[in-house]
Amino acid sequence: MLKINNLHASIDDKSILKGLNIEVKAGEVHAIMGPNGAGKSTLANIIAGKDEYEITEGIIELDGEDISELAPEERAHNGVFLSFQYPVEIPGVSVTNFIKTAINETRKAKGLEDMPAKDMLKMIREKSELLEIDRKFLSRSLNEGFSGGEKKRNEIFQMAMLQPKLAILDETDSGLDIDALRIVANGVNKLKSKDNAVIVITHYQRLLEYIVPDFVHVLHDGKIVKTGDASLALELEAKGYDWIKQELV
């Protein structure tokens, strides 16, 4: 599904990704771990199409098609979803209104009519139940005054509504207490299928106890330096990242 080959990227002439390779197939869950500053969030933003980064070399393919020249909304229409580490506030725009707009804009891009209001409401009800979201929450302004946990839950709610092919969860576990973590992970697991894929970006092994990855990659200094199965995450938790760094020397 996603194929990244020899990706080099920089911001303000500062090189961040330095020849990164990864391949994610449908039905797989990949975890990307690594110390601060390794380039994890950069990778997420580049896949989603944030334009402050410059790709200097390499390719990003989604289903065999190069997406590196596509606008972020076009990538979204093609099924890329990013759960933000720091979701932004949009005052006066309700959670419902926002997701409704997002869904209908995506449908419009595919030449479809707006989703009938009845279907939309039904879907909103189902997905909010899945994430144990209160009705009142849906009429609040997007992310305004939300707690850390509410913000992340709202991100996964949007993911559930948009049903992306490729979901990237950027530190979705940060700021979550154990109950919220369980709800969010449970939501992600229920949304998983053989046709979609998930990339989980995290510092800690904690989230991976709930969302069990097929592959764990260690990102260090702009490259993937080690890949393994779920047990690698445990090993990292026990030994820390210095162990990898030493191994590299």
Add this chain to the structure above:
Amino acid sequence: MSKYTEDNLREELKTKEYEYGFYTDIESETFAKGLNEDVVRAISKKKNEPQWMTDWRLEAFRVWKKMEEPDWANVKYPKPNFQEIAYYSAPKKKPKLNSLDEVDPDLLDTFKKLGISLDEQKRLANVAVDIVMDSVSVATTFKKTLGEKGIIFMPISEAIQEHPELVKKYLGTVVPTSDNFYAALNSAVFSDGSFCYIPKGVRCPMELSTYFRINEGGTGQFERTLVVADKGSYVSYLEGCTAPQRDENQLHAAVVELIAMDDAEIKYSTVQNWFPGDANGKGGVFNFVTKRGLCETNAKISWTQVETGSAVTWKYPSCILKGNNSVGEFYSIAVTNHYQQADTGTKMIHLGKNTRSTIISKGISAGKSQNSYRGLVQVNARAENARNFSQCDSLLMGNECGAHTFPYIEAKNKTAQIEHEATTSKIGEDQLFYCNQRGIDTEKAIALIVNGFSKEVLNKLPMEFAVEAQKLLEISLEGSVG
């Protein structure tokens, strides 16, 4: 990556033209340019006015001649040459309107372009529309329904003929002829406008609506509106404007007077979309408006305005809270783009005891525009327990526009409670990227963010108007910001 940048945006803003810039070819009869006592007399004669009205106009003209154009507002523009303006323009064909079929087809076509089909409005929205097209009203609908309740809603020129006692009693009582330069000018030369009277205890069963358009190149338009709500009555009045594209500046100096007697309520909503000038700041309407309402005991006046047009806007819909327990409200959205300049706000004058006022102002600036809020909250010595809450929010798009807030507070009574809140924010790259990532393109994202920002005010508009206003916000800001 092909993402929208501020440069793209700036480019697009420059090429964004006025959507409603078309011109209706209806034959007009226009006076020669220039202004003197003879012209004032001629206007009055043309309208077959009684002597008292002619005298009133002449008095205003004499006052105006001695006045100077004010320059304290935060706007810059070439001062109009008042001798280069034609002061009267009336459509030559004046159809008798038993039904819409008799309306000039060109005019109907114009309304279609604006999306304000009368038929539709009559049938669906239950709105009585009194259309002012180049100064003379050409259609009045729903007169009968209103007549049954004793409500008078007609062009002010007709009211002068048919209800001279009412017009004479109230005209100029809230905005005196000598009030300010533009009000004096308007008093001398006003072409037409609307008159509305709601009798005691009557609740007007429908939203009253007037559409104004400036149509003839080089003619200033001077509307005069007078709304009188007698004791215990209620009326909601809607005013909306669109104007065709023009090269030279067009002067628009309206006066609106509202009188809410004891226990009466007037809700006055405006959507203003005069031609704002092109991308280089050329052309566009100068909108110098005096709007003021007087509240007697327990009365309430609400001004709601959505200002998206005009090259220069100078406008402060105000409330004089004369009676005890009276309430004044001002809800405003002002959008400026390109080289537009707006200096707008309100005055809340607390005279009576326990008077309350609320001010919610939302300014949105894009392009190279300047958007100023100017407001006065005045509590007089005898106004015990007066309360005011003001909130002024500004939203900036791009780095070349400006937002300014000039709040004036004068409290002469110790019991006054006055609160003022102000915020300034900018549509951020992060907000846009977030929306983009969810499949919402930048244009739509801006519309969404702006609508969210303006929601408190949009919610105050009557339903059908809110939809139109939302559309206008989107049109005015299409392509804004990156």
